Amino acid sequence: LKTEKLANALAIAQHHDAVTGTERQHVAADYTMRLHMGYVEAEKVISSSLSSMTNTHGKTETSYEQCPLLNISYCPPSETLLSNGKSLVVVVYNPLGWNREEVIQIPVSIDEVIVQDFKGREVESQLLPVTKSSLSIRNDHLKAYLGKPSDTVIKYWLAFQVSVPPLGFSTYVVSGARAGARSVMSSAFTVQGEV
Amino acid sequence: NSTVEIGEGNLKLLYSVDGGKLSQYINRRNSVSAVVEQSYSYYTGFSGTDEDPQASGAYVFRSNGSFSIKSEGKDSLTVMKGPLLDEVHQHPTSWIHQITRVYKGKEHAEIEFTIGPIPIDDGAGKEIVTQIKTTMNTNGTFYTDSNGRDFIKRIRDHRADWDLEVSQAIAGNYYPINVGVYVEDGKKELSVLVDRAIGGSSIMDGQIELMLHRRLLHDDSRGVGEVLNETVCAFDDCKGLVIKGKYFIRIDPIGEGAKWRRSVGQEIYSPLILAFAEQDGDDWM
Numbered sequence A: 001l002k003t004e005k006l007a008n009a010l011a012i013a014q015h016h017d018a019v020t021g022t023e024r025q026h027v028a029a030d031y032t033m034r035l036h037m038g039y040v041e042a043e044k045v046i047s048s049s050l051s052s053m054t055n056t057h058g059k060t061e062t063s064y065e066q067c068p069l070l071n072i073s074y075c076p077p078s079e080t081l082l083s084n085g086k087s088l089v090v091v092v093y094n095p096l097g098w099n100r101e102e103v104i105q106i107p108v109s110i111d112e113v114i115v116q117d118f119k120g121r122e123v124e125s126q127l128l129p130v131t132k133s134s135l136s137i138r139n140d141h142l143k144a145y146l147g148k149p150s151d152t153v154i155k156y157w158l159a160f161q162v163s164v165p166p167l168g169f170s171t172y173v174v175s176g177a178r179a180g181a182r183s184v185m186s187s188a189f190t191v192q193g194e195v
Numbered sequence B: 001n002s003t004v005e006i007g008e009g010n011l012k013l014l015y016s017v018d019g020g021k022l023s024q025y026i027n028r029r030n031s032v033s034a035v036v037e038q039s040y041s042y043y044t045g046f047s048g049t050d051e052d053p054q055a056s057g058a059y060v061f062r063s064n065g066s067f068s069i070k071s072e073g074k075d076s077l078t079v080m081k082g083p084l085l086d087e088v089h090q091h092p093t094s095w096i097h098q099i100t101r102v103y104k105g106k107e108h109a110e111i112e113f114t115i116g117p118i119p120i121d122d123g124a125g126k127e128i129v130t131q132i133k134t135t136m137n138t139n140g141t142f143y144t145d146s147n148g149r150d151f152i153k154r155i156r157d158h159r160a161d162w163d164l165e166v167s168q169a170i171a172g173n174y175y176p177i178n179v180g181v182y183v184e185d186g187k188k189e190l191s192v193l194v195d196r197a198i199g200g201s202s203i204m205d206g207q208i209e210l211m212l213h214r215r216l217l218h219d220d221s222r223g224v225g226e227v228l229n230e231t232v233c234a235f236d237d238c239k240g241l242v243i244k245g246k247y248f249i250r251i252d253p254i255g256e257g258a259k260w261r262r263s264v265g266q267e268i269y270s271p272l273i274l275a276f277a278e279q280d281g282d283d284w285m
Helices: A004-012 A016-020 A025-054 A076-083 A132-146 B257-268
Strands: A087-093 A100-108 A113-117 A125-129 A156-164 A169-176 A187-192 B003-006 B011-016 B022-027 B032-045 B063-068 B076-081 B085-093 B096-103 B109-115 B126-134 B141-145 B151-155 B175-177 B180-184 B188-194 B198-201 B207-215 B231-234 B237-240 B243-253 B273-279
Touching: A004 A025, A025 A087, A025 A169, A025 B273, A076 A087, A076 A100, A076 A169, A076 B273, A087 A100, A087 A156, A113 A125, A113 A156, A125 B085, A132 B096, A132 B231, A156 A169, B003 B076, B003 B085, B011 B096, B022 B243, B032 B188, B032 B243, B109 B126, B109 B207, B126 B188, B126 B243, B141 B175, B175 B180, B180 B207, B180 B257, B188 B198, B188 B207, B188 B257, B207 B243, B243 B257
Parallel strands: none
Antiparallel strands: A087 A169, A087 B273, A100 A156, A113 A169, A125 A156, A187 B076, B003 B011, B011 B022, B022 B032, B032 B063, B032 B126, B076 B085, B085 B096, B096 B109, B109 B243, B126 B207, B141 B151, B141 B180, B175 B198, B180 B188, B188 B243, B198 B207, B231 B237
16 A cells, blocks of 8 residues: 555646646646546555554454545435445544544435444534535536436535544544434525515 | 624624625624625636737736626525534525535634636636725735745735836736735734635735636637636536635734634645444444
């Protein structure tokens, strides 16, 4: 497992045309391809590292997936696992040397969700409806990238608070809600004119 | 009843109901309050003439007029409120979508923009900018980072070490921004952090502008040999590029913004890494 393709891609992307976006289009496409190759290679290293770090009880090593298309609201593990009745394990790694308290968001297709930390304590979470324009962007780009629309339908963004130690990771488990515990649904309203 | 307030923590943003625009920034912890507007506009690219042949292109920024982007149809905003964050969704045109987020535990506003495909059917290349306006009297001075290092003082229409003759009122005051830009008026400082290398400036006192996307129709004949008009194709259907990113706004009492710019500037370029796995029932890892 190496990260040499990523190193090469990042080195090439320091050219002044790459930084400013003044390269020719076929060069932009080449940068994209090299960065993608680097990402795919590094993803395996990350998955292997996290698997090694989280395997503290001598169980079979867990295989981790990432969501490189989260920026277009596409994340198959979070969309499909929850709807199949399984729980989703989310590992959050902090590459900086200080503690981070942030809110992360993942797309989900169900509306009753509970988030727990590694000790099983419930973590505050919030569901935000996915807007039509986000869905439109998702569908347009999935057609371009995958050649077909997504098999799943997402309804909400699940937001929850994470706390991650310096240069370390935290683990959260997202499950379909049981009685008495669920995410708070956002109150949504539209203002148009003076109404 | 004339405003909508978002933010469950110290930071509150007020939007005017009539027009759906951001109108005020309030931080209850440090008593900072400021009138703030945020809008979009574009510069059309200069196409070159016999007398003045240098066209606006990938390398050369020569604007040929500035046009504000007015909302298509009725102004509207959709607000989502909850215990962790509030969101404001705005759609000023069919090709600009914006989500403003205020997190309960943070004292900055996060603005996520989705822009494109930039329309060119009117025959004009466009460079899209967003403007954040305040009433601060900043005396022509602003500060931009130097390729991620120190923030350097910039004075509009002025260079410290030579007599500048301004021939491009906008481009002559544009600077590269990798981490952020800020202005101050002796009492407050308005800081903006970015998630990518972009161009930006403070063209008017109290204002910061960021160039977020560009689509041009002329080669500037400075070497690239191609028009900056990138497209994405699916099934032989090619459209102009759609870009998506974030920038972050905060107003501090004078002297208190540097810590935020340094720490959050680092966090923006070192995001938390997420990895996912499945788990059966209560089989805890």
